Amino acid sequence: MTITLFDLAGAEPDRRFSPYCWRTRLALAHKRLPVETLPWRFTEKERIAPSGQGRVPVIIDADKWIADSWAIANYLEDTYPDRASLFGGEGGRALARFFNSWVDAVLQPIAVRLVVLDIWQHVDERDKAYFRKSREERFGMPLEQVQADRDQRVKELWQALTPARMTLERQKFLGGDAPLYPDYILAGMFLWTRGVSEFPLLESGDPIAAWRERMLDLYGGLARRAKAYAV
Amino acid sequence: MTITLFDLAGAEPDRRFSPYCWRTRLALAHKRLPVETLPWRFTEKERIAPSGQGRVPVIIDADKWIADSWAIANYLEDTYPDRASLFGGEGGRALARFFNSWVDAVLQPIAVRLVVLDIWQHVDERDKAYFRKSREERFGMPLEQVQADRDQRVKELWQALTPARMTLERQKFLGGDAPLYPDYILAGMFLWTRGVSEFPLLESGDPIAAWRERMLDLYGGLARRAKAYAV
Numbered sequence: 001m002t003i004t005l006f007d008l009a010g011a012e013p014d015r016r017f018s019p020y021c022w023r024t025r026l027a028l029a030h031k032r033l034p035v036e037t038l039p040w041r042f043t044e045k046e047r048i049a050p051s052g053q054g055r056v057p058v059i060i061d062a063d064k065w066i067a068d069s070w071a072i073a074n075y076l077e078d079t080y081p082d083r084a085s086l087f088g089g090e091g092g093r094a095l096a097r098f099f100n101s102w103v104d105a106v107l108q109p110i111a112v113r114l115v116v117l118d119i120w121q122h123v124d125e126r127d128k129a130y131f132r133k134s135r136e137e138r139f140g141m142p143l144e145q146v147q148a149d150r151d152q153r154v155k156e157l158w159q160a161l162t163p164a165r166m167t168l169e170r171q172k173f174l175g176g177d178a179p180l181y182p183d184y185i186l187a188g189m190f191l192w193t194r195g196v197s198e199f200p201l202l203e204s205g206d207p208i209a210a211w212r213e214r215m216l217d218l219y220g221g222l223a224r225r226a227k228a229y230a231v
Numbered sequence: 232m233t234i235t236l237f238d239l240a241g242a243e244p245d246r247r248f249s250p251y252c253w254r255t256r257l258a259l260a261h262k263r264l265p266v267e268t269l270p271w272r273f274t275e276k277e278r279i280a281p282s283g284q285g286r287v288p289v290i291i292d293a294d295k296w297i298a299d300s301w302a303i304a305n306y307l308e309d310t311y312p313d314r315a316s317l318f319g320g321e322g323g324r325a326l327a328r329f330f331n332s333w334v335d336a337v338l339q340p341i342a343v344r345l346v347v348l349d350i351w352q353h354v355d356e357r358d359k360a361y362f363r364k365s366r367e368e369r370f371g372m373p374l375e376q377v378q379a380d381r382d383q384r385v386k387e388l389w390q391a392l393t394p395a396r397m398t399l400e401r402q403k404f405l406g407g408d409a410p411l412y413p414d415y416i417l418a419g420m421f422l423w424t425r426g427v428s429e430f431p432l433l434e435s436g437d438p439i440a441a442w443r444e445r446m447l448d449l450y451g452g453l454a455r456r457a458k459a460y461a462v
Contacts, residue, residue: 089320094407099326101394102333163332176325
């Protein structure tokens, strides 16, 4: 049975740029579960009201509504234990929560400052006022100013990525020889920015850049085929 | 058969304060492997020469010498698969490498600046000149100056610990319901500073402080009974 995923979209319905939705999209591909993605915009709260909250990703699986990328990953792991594991055991699941927190609390707050104006330029017309206002309140300055010094600020991201780099110098994926959910968590960040911005997040010689290429190739190039900039 | 562990010691032979040796000590306890620890000082390179390098932890297990805390953890996991797993599966092992890198590259470089003079005060007389010279070269300033602003700098550590805090607000250990090797990696940092310094690394209400108490209680209070300051 096909799972439905409400997937954040820009003005163009096939431009999908939520880091959290990408986590879910790749987790579904990992488990080889058929999915229908529905483009969704920030202001369409009523469409996902049965999930009990107002943000995506939201999935519907056999009439069950589930929200939140971490909750969805755990739901899929528990509901489809016969499919390839997302965590590689309970130790992997426990530590994936740490990894999820690291990307959310450390990396993405740096990354958003590098592309937030680019995001605004791609969001749907109906979302533009909401997006600018909420983000400018958060940063306390115009979006143009947040993003202005990104050539310097990107070095903070390179520095913050150090432990991922150390890991990927020694193993092919964060999950080891093959990808696991932590790979999808980190990939989500790169697919998000790539979906809306030409700004390169990595230097070309970075081992993380080579890993990102491997992530773009997974599942028949699922992520590589997405509407995005070639960075 | 008893495993031998060369364990960094201070002027008092029972003051053990290497974060890396603590990782190994707790990993051995986790696997319920009997151990004899031998106090070792920085300058005693010849005693561990058969390990092919000059730093601890080093273990001898049935005439095999193994160095490096990460290599030792993997050796123990692979050599004693019938004992409690240190990683909770291969996904846990793969992601533990990331966690190991995070503590090494992000946390401990902050923490060392908070206690480096206190370490110097506790190292063996034979190690004092070596320790001060090597560390002052690394920091480019006297140890007194490195540690001088620690009341402010500790806030960097609190901030850097955010993803661990987010995890430990939701689960009892980094490993889930019970500790796994990542718990020992992080505990090593706290046991290291506690062994040489009265300076508190955490605020009392921090969820990480409650976790640290649980770590001190493990294995009959193995870590709590160690010679250390009551912080």
